[in-house]
Amino acid sequence: MLLSGLCRHRRHVYHFFCFLLCTVFFNTAAASAAKHIPSLDNYFKETLNTRSGLPHNTINAITQTPDGYMWFGTWEGVARYNGREFRIFDRNPQTGLPDVGVRTFHLDKHNVLWIGGARGGLVKVQDGQWQAFPPFGELINRLFMDNQDRLWVATEGQGLYMQDATGKRTHFTLDDGLPSLQIHSLQQDANGLLWVGTANGLVYLDAQLQIQPVAADEFNGVPIFALELNHQAALLVGTERGLYLAQPSQSKPLTLLDNVPVSAILQENSDILWIGTIDRGLLRLHNGITESLDMRQGLPNNRILALLKDKEGNLWVGTNGGIFRLRDAPFNTMTTEVGLAGNYTRALLSHSNGCMYVGSSRGLTRICNGAFSIIDLTAVSVGQSVLSLAEGPDQTVLVGTYADGLIELQHDQIRRHYDTGNGLPANEVRAILPLGNGQMWVGTSNGVSLIKDDGILSLGVADGLPSSFVVSLFQTPDQRIFIGTGNGVAVYENEQLRTLNIAAYDDAHYAFGMTYDAPVNILWITTDRGLMAYHLASNDIQIIGRAQGMPFDKIFELVQDQQGSFWISSNRGILRLNRSHALALLAGKRSSLSVELYGESDGMISSQANGGSAKAGALHHDGSVWFATSMGVTRVQPERLQQFAExxxxxxxxxxxxxxxxxxxxxxxxxxxxxxxxxxxxxxxxxxxxxxxxxxxxxxxxxxxxxxxxxxxxxxxxxxxxxxxxxxxxxxxxxxxxxxxxxxxxxxxxxxxxxRWWFKFAIILLLTTLSIIAVRWRMSSLRHTEQRLRKLVAEQTTELQLLARQDALTGLANRRAFDEELQHEYQRAQRNNTTLCLALIDVDHFKRVNDQLSHAVGDEVLKRLAEVLKQQCRTVDLLARWGGEEFVVLLPDTSLQDASEVCERLRHKVEKLNFTDLAADLHITISIGLTTNNKLELPQLLVSADKALYNAKKLGRNRLALADNTR
The missing domain is CATH 2.60.40.10 (Immunoglobulins)
Structure with missing residues (x-):
């Protein structure tokens, strides 16, 4: 038996071998035909190294965590990649690594990432948090978490460790049955047995954790670098001598690769196996076919250390020269490496026979069902430089060359040849347009020709062409022939040429290509100023250029795919834009376009597409879009691109x-x-x-x-x-x-x-309180103001009333006030039958004072007299200025005798006054007329007093005279 030790424990492992071991290399033809596997040449290849941001070019380990990050273990730390940039984790307090050297990763079933490396460093990363464990003291080569959550640690020189969930460690050495203390690989099979690849053979641990040897010559004394389970859970063993499949029913393992040092194994699916080697690059086994990829095809180094297929199907390869990635990119580029005649391609023809013809500077290539054939043109074209292609009658292929005219091929054989020797104006043929009647237009560098059965008609600048350099031709459904040149577009109709003034649109000159859009009856013209829409019904032209969203001016060829997108070639890559958006822009329903630009990062070897010859782009029968570029022919499958987007x-x-x-x-x-x-x-x-x-x-x-x-x-x-x-x-x-x-x-x-809310609330409360206080204060202030105003008004009213009843000069009551008081006292005296006396006083010779001494002295005299008279009157008496130099005194409840005494006192006091301060000889006296209410009505009272005053003056002045009614 192959595994003598394993047979001793057959009860534990019987089910591991209870199936017919069929490898990925022996699947049925029906299964393999169900899925087309592209060759390694058709993958997009990309290398990432220290120039890209890696800390070291040796990639020891690769994994992808559930969040999507790619992780790479290097001798200078862990590099985490997000598709744009690397983030480096090295020895620091965050990671807890004892050394920057990282050798291995293991992602367990709990999505915990375990990291092992130099100096026995062991850490785990979970939810972005790093946790370090006590180091093992020796380089860790491999980590593996078994189905019982036990972590197995393979070291470089200390054997094997097992760490359980509590952190307890068990050490396995030579004494326990290990053939070597150098452990390279670990794997657990479906029955729970742990397989251990050492520097000196293969062993496994049984259910009792006893080490059992594997007695197979292919494994004895041989380093076991890689262990992997295939799609049927059978054990694949990669050794220094080759790749093997363990077969319990056979005495020998099945040899899959012989004399190839295997360092890494990746089972992609049921029929693809990737193999990394120590010095021979990358291998792929598929249906018994082995393909290889090494430094000659772009691999940065032939030593492979790690392999991983990510969630999107990208293959990541860890080498000694950096990361190598194979991916099914949007674009796939074919070059001379896969069979093209030349890399500088210029023209494409999707033929009705299902083949794609590619014209290049080195010749013509036919691609049929993935097979490349170079068509020999040397019989008529020594240089075999192809500029243009078209399909002629009876599936012929029309080939326009750079220096040898036009060649017609049938079944890859030259049928006809046209050049300047038989009527073409030039041998440089850049555009070909076969007509349905057997005729064809040929665009050259010196005009355009119509080849007919009876001869060749050539047209040039003299005939109305805007330029003799013709680069494109197109026939519209209404039989008009559009001729694109290096200086505009001409239309051939009814055997006449007319010119379209495309220069009026942003000074466009070159018309590189033309594509008819039948549903809208538009001829799309690619120019050196963007995309032009020629409306065949109205002959109107619209342009979609930089102002509308085109990233640059010059575009070459437009191809409409089956999903409603325009693909347009240019010197800077391939553009994709939505056809409906372009039509909406023409209709004024959009102001600009959203354009996607594809280039070298999308699978093109060179983003420079070629133009100036027809046709430089083509839609193939399988829906793929092809373009001629300066480095091969590139194609994109829009439907596949949509799958990427999903x-x-x-x-x-x-x-x-x-x-x-x-x-x-x-x-x-x-x-x-x-x-x-x-x-x-x-x-x-x-x-x-x-x-x-x-x-x-x-x-x-x-x-x-x-x-x-x-x-x-x-x-x-x-x-x-x-x-x-x-x-x-x-x-x-x-x-x-x-x-x-x-x-x-x-x-x-x-x-x-x-x-903060409470602060705002407090502020609102404070403001409210202050507002209330302010309102109350304002109201109080208004009340006080009102009261003050009322008081002031009252005072002013009183003052006005007083002023209205007071003499301004003397301050005594005026005549108005006296009249009111006289009436009041007269009525009271009448009611009470009491005596009311009235004295009328006049200043003697007062006119002389005014005339001789001035009115100012006279006024002062009057003020002093008023003050003296007021002092001498009783409190019940009313003294008033009657007018001019006259005063009047009202004496209520006063007898005539008492009144006479008062009047005499007044007269005597005035007579004694000293006015020498006003004038040296100034002497003032007064005359007084006194009357009572005896037998007199009110109006007669003043008349009676005035008569008495007159008598006093008549009798010599400075005296008191009594009225007649007093007798």
């Missing part, structure tokens, strides 16, 4: 910065009050078209809807108000579905003291 890449948040300071990625997070500038960086973890991943974000609490970010992977916010926020980001490939699971970051922007 895979939404996962998205992660990578960095959060506030005002330049990094924040932890765990959320929720509180941002300090006053935080102004928030930057959130994120990444879509897709690797098929990583540079084309689109993003959209939404900041709940700020954005009302999703914000489209394009390919920008940073969102920035400034001056956010305080509050709770939830940032979401999702990713997609162009025209694809958005990732179903958004990356989320939750944070709270704390308010300043003055922004």
């Amino acid at each position: 895979i939404a890449p996962p998205v992660v948040i990578e960095k959060v910065h506030v005002d330049g300071q990094a924040l932890p990625l765990g959320s929720p997070v509180n941002l300090v009050a006053g935080s102004n500038r928030l930057e959130i960086s994120y990444a879509g973890l897709g690797f098929v078209m990583s540079g084309r991943i689109q993003y959209r974000t939404k900041l709940e609490g700020f954005d009302r809807d999703w914000v489209t970010r394009g390919t920008a992977n940073t969102a920035e916010y400034t001056n956010l108000p305080p509050g709770e926020y939830r940032f979401l980001v999702s990713a997609s490939y162009p025209d694809g579905e958005w990732s179903k699971q958004e990356a989320v970051y939750t944070f709270t922007l704390l308010p300043h003291l003055w922004q």
Whole structure:
């Protein structure tokens, strides 16, 4: 038997061998035919090394974590890749690694990433957190978590360790049955047996953890570098001598590869096996066919250390020269390496026989069902430089050459040949247009020719062509012939040429290609100023150029695919734009176009497509779009591109910065009050078209809807108000579905003291209180003001009333006040039958005072007299100025005798006054007329007093005279 030790434990492993071992190399033909596997030459190849950001070019380990990140173990630390850039984790407090050298990864069933490396360093990464374990002291070559959650650690010189869930370690050495202390590989089979590949053979541990040898000559004393289970759970063993399949029913393992040192094994699916070798590069076994890829085909180094197929189907290869990636890119480029006659391709023809013809500077190639055939043209074209292609009658192939005219092929044999010797104006043929009647137009560098049965008609500048350099030809359904030249477009109709003035549209000159769009009856013309739409019904021209979204001026060939997209070639890559959007722009329903540009990162070896000859692009019968480039012919399968887009890449948040300071990625997070500038960086973890991943974000609490970010992977916010926020980001490939699971970051922007709710409430309460106080104060103030105003008004009213009843000069009551008081006292005296006396006083010779001494002295005399008279009157008496130099005194309840005494006292007091301060000889006296109410009515009272005053003056002045009624 193959495994003598294994047979001793057959009860434990019987089911491991209870199936017929059929490898991926012996599947049925029907199974293999169900899926087309492209050759290694058809994959897009890409290398990443230290120039790309890796810390070291030796890639010891590769894995992909569930979040989508790619991880690479190197001798200078761990490199995590998001499709754009690497993040390096080396020896630091975060990782806990005792040394930067990393040798192996293991992703267990709990999605925990285990990392082992130099100095026996062991760490695990879970949910972004690193946890270090006590080192093992020797380089760790492999890690493996078995189905009982026991971690097995293979070391370089200390044998094998087993660490259980509690951290307890069990050590296996030579004494336990290991053939060597150098352990290279570990694997567990479906029955739970742990297989151990050492530097000196293969062993396994049984259910009792006893080491059992494997007695097979192919494994004895041989380093076992790789162990893998195939699609049927059978054990694949990679050794220094080859690749083997263990067969319990046979005495010998099945040899799959002999004399090939195998370092890594990857079972992709039921019929593909990838094999990494120590010095012979990468191998692929498929249906018994072995393909190889080494440094001659672009592999950075022939030593393969690790293999991984990611979730999108990319193959990652770890070598001594960096990371090598094979992927099914959107574009696939074919060159001389796969059978093209030349790499500088110029013309394409999708033939009705199902083949694609490719014209290049080195000849003509036919591609049929993946087979390449070079057609010999040397009989008439020594250089075999092909410029143009077309299909003629009876499936003939028309070939326009650079220097040898036009060649007609039938069944790959030259049938006819046209050049300047038999009528062409030039041997440089850049465009061919066969007509249905057996005729054909030929565009050359010296005009255009119509080849007919009876001869050749040539037209040039003299006949109305805008230029003799013809690069494109097209016949519209209404039989018009459009001729594209280096200086405009001519139309041949009714045997006449007319010119289209395309120069009026942004000074366009070259018309490189023409494509008819039947549903809208538009002829699309690719020019050196963008895409022109010629409306055949109206003869109107519209242009879609830089102003409408074209990234550059010069475009060569337009191909419409079966999904409704335009593919356009240029010197800078291949453009794709939506046909319906282009038509909407022409109709004025859109202002610009969204254009996707594909280039070297998408599978093209060179982004420079060729133009200036027809046709430089073609739609093949399988729906693929082909373009001629300066480095081979490239093709894209739009339907396959749509399949890429249907895979939404996962998205992660990578960095959060506030005002330049990094924040932890765990959320929720509180941002300090006053935080102004928030930057959130994120990444879509897709690797098929990583540079084309689109993003959209939404900041709940700020954005009302999703914000489209394009390919920008940073969102920035400034001056956010305080509050709770939830940032979401999702990713997609162009025209694809958005990732179903958004990356989320939750944070709270704390308010300043003055922004807190209770502070605002307190401020509102304070303002309300202050407002109430202010209102009350204002009302009180208004009341006080009102009262003050009322008092003032009253005072002023009183003052006005007083002024109205007071003499301005003397301050005594005026005549109005005296009249009112006289009436009041007269009535009272009448009611009470009491005596009311009235004295009328006049200043003697007062006119002399005014005339001789001035009115000012006279006024002063009057004021002094008034003051003296007021002092001498009783409190019950009313003294008033009657007018001029006259005064009047009302004496209520006063007898005539008492009144006479008062009057005499007044007269006597005035007579004694000293006025020498006013004038040296000034002497003042008064005359008084006194009357009572005896027998007199009110009006007669003043008349009676005045008569008495007159008598006093008549009798010599300075005296008192009594009225007649007093007797």
